[in-house]
Amino acid sequence: MSRYRCPCSFCCIYCTIYTIVFLFILSMFIFWLIFTPSSVKFHVTDTSLTQFNLTSNNTLFYNLKVNITVRNPNKDIVVYYRRITLIAWYKKRAFGWLSLAPFDQGRKNTTFLQAQFQGHQAIKLKPRHIAEYNEETRQGIYNNLVVDLDLAVKAKYGRIKVGRFEPPVVQCRLRVPLVTSVKSAAALFNVTRCKTGYFFVDRNQEAG
Numbered sequence: 127m128s129r130y131r132c133p134c135s136f137c138c139i140y141c142t143i144y145t146i147v148f149l150f151i152l153s154m155f156i157f158w159l160i161f162t163p164s165s166v167k168f169h170v171t172d173t174s175l176t177q178f179n180l181t182s183n184n185t186l187f188y189n190l191k192v193n194i195t196v197r198n199p200n201k202d203i204v205v206y207y208r209r210i211t212l213i214a215w216y217k218k219r220a221f222g223w224l225s226l227a228p229f230d231q232g233r234k235n236t237t238f239l240q241a242q243f244q245g246h247q248a249i250k251l252k253p254r255h256i257a258e259y260n261e262e263t264r265q266g267i268y269n270n271l272v273v274d275l276d277l278a279v280k281a282k283y284g285r286i287k288v289g290r291f292e293p294p295v296v297q298c299r300l301r302v303p304l305v306t307s308v309k310s311a312a313a314l315f316n317v318t319r320c321k322t323g324y325f326f327v328d329r330n331q332e333a334g
């Protein structure tokens with residue numbers, strides 16, 4: 127190769143490198159589009175709150191039932207739910223904990239979960255929140271009731287199995303009417319979609 131041809135071949139090398147990099151990025155993007163699984167979707171479809179009494183000694187007596195649907199929208203992923211812990215909060219204070227039985231979820235499948243929080247728990251609310259509690263009791267609808275799902279799952283992508291990981295905590299922020307004999311339209315529970323981070327990433331990995 128003569129020295130005079132050098133700049134041209136230099137151009138060619140550049141061209142080739144650019145093309146290769148471009149094709150690589152394009153193929154990565156297509157691969158990502160095809161194989162990135164959609165997040166699992168959670169909805170609270172119904173609630174039944176029959177008791178929610180806060181006594182003067184800061185003890186909350188509660189009886190809350192929730193129906194939750196869990197939908198795996200992916201056609202090539204099986205999800206194995208290995209730990210399902212539900213935590214109930216009122217005004218950012220946790221008052222109820224329970225675990226549900228592990229289950230497997232097939233492709234494009236919806237699983238129906240039922241849970242009941244019942245008992246009493248000492249919770250220390252701020253004076254402002256106690257005032258809100260009293261107002262909400264008067265109206266018969268409680269705000270800032272949150273049910274979290276703390277999960278540990280395994281998954282199978284096509285034939286590839288992925289070990290246990292913890293998806294971001296699923297947060298269901300609810301507005302829950304107390305069940306009373308009086309049924310008004312404004313006091314009917316509305317189906318609520320829960321907030322989730324990207325489901326198929328471990329929450330610790332995502333944070334770090």
Ligand SMILES: *[C@@H]1O[C@H](CO)[C@@H](O)[C@H](O)[C@H]1NC(C)=O
Nearest residue numbers: 172173174175191192193240
């Ligand atoms: C939840 O689902 C069950 C079964 O379909 C139903 O009987 C119940 O009324 C629903 N609601 C609550 C709050 O449990």
Ligand SMILES: *[C@@H]1O[C@H](CO)[C@@H](O)[C@H](O)[C@H]1NC(C)=O
Nearest residue numbers: 176177178179180181187188
């Ligand atoms: C809670 O309040 C309801 C209605 O005000 C009442 O019927 C029930 O006895 C109370 N329960 C407790 C444990 O205070």
Ligand SMILES: *[C@@H]1O[C@H](CO)[C@@H](O)[C@H](O)[C@H]1NC(C)=O
Nearest residue numbers: 181182183184185186246248
């Ligand atoms: C608060 O009062 C209830 C009855 O009203 C009682 O069952 C509970 O043990 C009390 N809790 C504390 C921490 O004293």
Ligand SMILES: *[C@@H]1O[C@H](CO)[C@@H](O)[C@H](O)[C@H]1NC(C)=O
Nearest residue numbers: 230231232233234235236237
């Ligand atoms: C959902 O899962 C069940 C049990 O694994 C299975 O019988 C059913 O065919 C699945 N439904 C769909 C739509 O894949």
Ligand SMILES: *[C@@H]1O[C@H](CO)[C@@H](O)[C@H](O)[C@H]1NC(C)=O
Nearest residue numbers: 267301303312313314315316
């Ligand atoms: C459900 O939605 C309706 C219409 O937006 C509203 O009037 C009602 O108060 C809601 N119910 C609750 C419990 O928030």
